[in-house]
Structures are given as structure tokens and as C-alpha cells.
Amino acid sequence: xxxxxxxxxxxxxxxxxxxxxxxxxxxxxxxxxxxxxxxxxxxxxxxxxxxxxxxxxxxxxxxxxxxxxxxxxxxxxxxxxxxxx
Amino acid sequence: xxxxxxxxxxxxxxxxxxxxxxxxxxxxxxxxxxxxxxxxxxxxxxxxxxxxxxxxxxxxxxxxxxxxxxxxxxxxxxxxxxxxxxxxxxxxxxxxxxxxxxxxxxxxxxxxxxxxxxxxxxxxxxxxxxxxxxxxxxxxxxxxxxxxxxxxxxxxxxxxxxxxxxxxxxxxxxxxxxxxxxxxxxxxxxxxxxxxxxxxxxxxxxxxxxxxxxxxxxxxxxxxxxxxxxxxxxxxxxxxxxxxxxxxxxxxxxxxxxxxxxxxxxxxxxxxxxxxxxxxxxxxxxxxxxxxxxxxxxxxxxxxxxxxxxxxxxxxxxxxxxxxxxxxxxxxxxxxxxxxxxxxxxxxxxxxxxxxxxxxxxxxxxxxxxxxxxxxxxxxxxxxxxx
Numbered sequence: 001x002x003x004x005x006x007x008x009x010x011x012x013x014x015x016x017x018x019x020x021x022x023x024x025x026x027x028x029x030x031x032x033x034x035x036x037x038x039x040x041x042x043x044x045x046x047x048x049x050x051x052x053x054x055x056x057x058x059x060x061x062x063x064x065x066x067x068x069x070x071x072x073x074x075x076x077x078x079x080x081x082x083x084x085x
Numbered sequence: 086x087x088x089x090x091x092x093x094x095x096x097x098x099x100x101x102x103x104x105x106x107x108x109x110x111x112x113x114x115x116x117x118x119x120x121x122x123x124x125x126x127x128x129x130x131x132x133x134x135x136x137x138x139x140x141x142x143x144x145x146x147x148x149x150x151x152x153x154x155x156x157x158x159x160x161x162x163x164x165x166x167x168x169x170x171x172x173x174x175x176x177x178x179x180x181x182x183x184x185x186x187x188x189x190x191x192x193x194x195x196x197x198x199x200x201x202x203x204x205x206x207x208x209x210x211x212x213x214x215x216x217x218x219x220x221x222x223x224x225x226x227x228x229x230x231x232x233x234x235x236x237x238x239x240x241x242x243x244x245x246x247x248x249x250x251x252x253x254x255x256x257x258x259x260x261x262x263x264x265x266x267x268x269x270x271x272x273x274x275x276x277x278x279x280x281x282x283x284x285x286x287x288x289x290x291x292x293x294x295x296x297x298x299x300x301x302x303x304x305x306x307x308x309x310x311x312x313x314x315x316x317x318x319x320x321x322x323x324x325x326x327x328x329x330x331x332x333x334x335x336x337x338x339x340x341x342x343x344x345x346x347x348x349x350x351x352x353x354x355x356x357x358x359x360x361x362x363x364x365x366x367x368x369x370x371x372x373x374x375x376x377x378x379x380x381x382x383x384x385x386x387x388x389x390x391x392x393x394x395x396x397x398x399x400x401x402x403x404x405x406x407x408x409x410x411x412x413x414x415x416x417x418x419x420x421x422x423x424x425x426x427x428x429x430x431x432x433x434x435x436x437x438x439x440x441x442x443x444x445x446x447x448x449x450x451x452x453x454x455x456x457x458x459x460x461x462x463x464x465x466x467x468x469x470x471x472x
Contacts, residue, residue: 031206038207042225058227062210 026070113188118145145170155239157253256445280347284310291317326361345383352417367429389459435466
């Protein structure tokens, strides 16, 4: 959960309502819950890719994992490790 | 696990690559290339779940978002050139997964049918959604391009001043309008071009001697239009389809109100929550027209637009999966379009189903022959009904 703060910062700046504190946030389906809209997703993808120097594939972005806050953090952790190697 | 009735099989064998079929789910618009071993297996599965053994099975990945090349590019979504097919040799488990991925096999009919609902958001890959949603998703996630920019470039030249002749837009719409303008537009007429974009067609009509007022809500397009306006054309920024938006256009001032590729968005919005009311628009058009004036509407064809181009190049056929109630399509059925306008106090005075100019046969024979038999656009001319 190395990139939890990055994700939390993005949502605190861009989401329509704040993420819950603590672990509860990890299960949030940020799209279904309306925290961000389609425009927000495009911004989010670009922000995370430039912050970490990684690139999401279309499969990454359409995975179930990508749609929850916890899944997204896990994916960022993995991508950051593989890009570092 | 079963093959839905929505799947068709098309022969694609060639001398160099015998034994190949395209399996296409015509509702889902997905496809996979198959060898006859897989074809036979699909037929036997229902009665014998173990049929065909463990493989290996030969099939080919052939699917792609073919409309990326343009709204009027081949909408069939499989690679025509069999040299571009990606061969796979799969064991049974892998084969079943690949067949399911392309909707040639499905597990559960209820779950499958639910997939035809609109996408819930940009990342929703479960629901197919309509063409706008599929295109937006493809552009945002796979190509990382702005869909609005693509929308312009697939129709207009780089400088946005002419319609690309190498697409069906040029061969059908633009070529037709050149002839139509000669026939219908004459010196001294007043024309209002609603949704004029960069003014390509406004300029065409002005060059026939008409005084043309081009109206568009996009300042970006209007800047291009103004910089390149021919004599007789002027351009104004106004919203369209909202109450009061066209109040600055005088009543009974126009011989012709022209609109192209615009009314469809009043039936299926380009983006959710789009604020446009066709009744307000039509009331405005009726007010702006002189008595005896015409509302000329050029729109994609409600039956054939975005439907797959199948069959031999010069003897095409089409499989139409929806017409009245569209889950994929973005164009209203003919009656839906015409009734909206007639209910606003107009009568239909002309209709043309428009086919491509001959030169296009050399550029894209498949597109040419298809669009020559199954029109992709129609023009409707309406006049206010005199009470």
C-alpha cells in the first residue's frame, strides 16, 4: 500500500465527496459511487502515470481491480515495482 | 455453455490459408477466426460436452475497433486482410476462454443479455453500450486521444477547410452537396447553416451566391470558419436547441435552414446529460424560415449506418440487428425522425437516399459497393405546413 497517499491526495483534490478514513476507503467503488466522472478518470489516469512514470494498459484500466480504491493502490504498487526493475 | 443464435459464420478460406472461418456475434459486434476443428466443436458441444478432445485448436485473433479509421470506415470490426490475422494454437481451456471473450460462446443467457445495456462509466467493459460510449472508451483508454478531435479529423482535412475525399464523407456527402447546392441554391437566397462547424458547407452555399449565416456553439470551430469565410458567408456563436438561443436570428428571414449530421444527437445524446431539445430547435427553425422556405436535413441513414459490411466486395449484404429500439446505434429510425419534424408543423417535400460518387470505387471498393446499395445518408426536405 505504498501508493495509498498518492491515491488519497488525488481523491481529496478531485472527488465530489471525500474518501472515508482508514481501511474502509479501500473497498470504495469510486465510479459506481459517483466520486469521479469519466472526465475525472481521464485526469486520474494521466496524473498517476506521470507521477510514477508508468503506463496502464487497456486491460489494466478495464480490470475489476482498477475500479476500487484498494485495487487501484495495489495495481500502482505493482506497476511501480515492475517499472523500477 | 452455448453458441448464441446471434453468431454467424462467414467463409474466409484462401488458397494460401485454407480452412478458415469468421465467427461473428452480430449483436455484440465481436468476432474470432476459426479453423474447421473449432467450427465442428461448436456444433457438437451442445450434445456432447467433451466433443473435440483437448486440442490443440487453431483460431485467429481478428477483432479490432475498425471505426477508428473513421465513422464511415468499414464498421465490421474484423481484419479483412487474412495476412493480419494473429494465429493461436490453444488447448481446450484456453480455447473456451477465447470463444467466451468474443461472445461466440456464452455461459448464461441472462448475464449475456444484460451486457447490451448502456455502459455505466468509462471503465465499464462488461456492458457494450452504444457506439458513442464504445468509441469514447476506445479513444480514452486505448488510443489516449481526445474523441472530439478525432471526430473532426476523420471527416475534415488537417486544415479543417474541406471534407476528406478519401473517406465516404467526401464521396457521399460532399459530392452530393456540391450537386445539390447547384440545384437548390441560387443568387440572392438567404441560408442559415445550423451547426456549421468550420463552415465548409456554409462556404459551399455562399459560393453559389447565397447570403449564409453559419451558427455553431464552438468558438474553436468558428475561429477557423471566420478566417476562411468566402464572400457572402458570416458566422455567429449561438447555442442550438435551447430556449432563446437563436433569438438573434430574425423571424421569416431564411429561404433555407440547413443542418447536417446534427439531428441524431437530439435522439441519442453524444454525452450523458446533453442539454438539447429538438422541439425548441424545430420551433426556432419554423420561426426563422420565410413562408415557403425549406428546412433541409442531411443525416446518417437510420437503417444501414454503422451496420457491418458483409459478403463479397462487389455483392455486399448486411445483417441489421436493430432498428426501432437501438442499444448500439446512434441514429433514430426514419419514422422517429420524420414524426418529430412533422409534429412541429412541417411536411416532407423531398427525400434522397445518397450514394457515393464513382471515384470512390478506386479508393475503397468494399465501401463503395456497400454504400451504393445500402445508403449511409439521407436528405430530407421539409416545409412549414401552412395553416
